[in-house]
Amino acid sequence: MQRFDLKRFRIDRELTQKELAELLMCKQNYISNIENGIKPISKEKLDILQSKFGDISKYYSDISPKQNTVLKEVTPEDFMFAGADAFSRQVVKMMNDKLIAPYGMLVEKDKEIERLNRLIGRLQNEIEELKKGSAQTGNPAECANAV
The missing domain is CATH 1.20.5 (Single alpha-helices involved in coiled-coils or other helix-helix interfaces)
Structure with missing residues (x-):
């Protein structure tokens, strides 16, 4: 099974997530989800990258379904801070999008x-x-x- 490393591609091309999202005609959070492994990149988006940048094959990597991943041990405090940080980022985003106000x-x-x-x-x-x-x-x- 192969996976396209969009983050490495984007960084090598010195593009921001926003710029790449505009190029692929999608939202920035879609790019973030792909880079974080939450969503796979669609064939249509790969075709756009291929047509704009030429050979992109070096950004594919093999992923073994049996790949063992070592997880970091997380304390309840770490978990709480991560949740608070995510919540804070979401609130700031909503304020920037003018969905809420202080x-x-x-x-x-x-x-x-x-x-x-x-x-x-x-x-x-x-x-x-x-x-x-x-x-x-x-x-x-x-x-x-x-x-």
């Missing part, structure tokens, strides 16, 4: 909206007062005839 920012925006609503109210009152004033002094000729 609470403090929401409070500031609410205050700004309240201030602007008060200003709008004052301006509407001023407009009404000006309309009343101009209605009272509507036709100067009529005012002169009334005297």
Whole structure:
């Protein structure tokens, strides 16, 4: 069984995940999933790489299904920190994508909206007062005839 080493290919070509995603017309997390072994790279994506960069055969490696992998011993504390780190990265990504906002920012925006609503109210009152004033002094000729 063979696996394409997308990460090594990308690094050798001095491409970022974002740049490679644009080239392959996919999302950056798809590239990350391939590099982390979560998803295999599709034949269509390999065809795109082949057509853009020529021979890519040196980035294939054999993977034995019986390959023994030694796992690092993980303490509950390590596991907790890894989860907290992943959560933090996800929250930052959601803020960057404007899906969520920090609470403090929401409070500031609410205050700004309240201030602007008060200003709008004052301006509407001023407009009404000006309309009343101009209605009272509507036709100067009529005012002169009334005297």
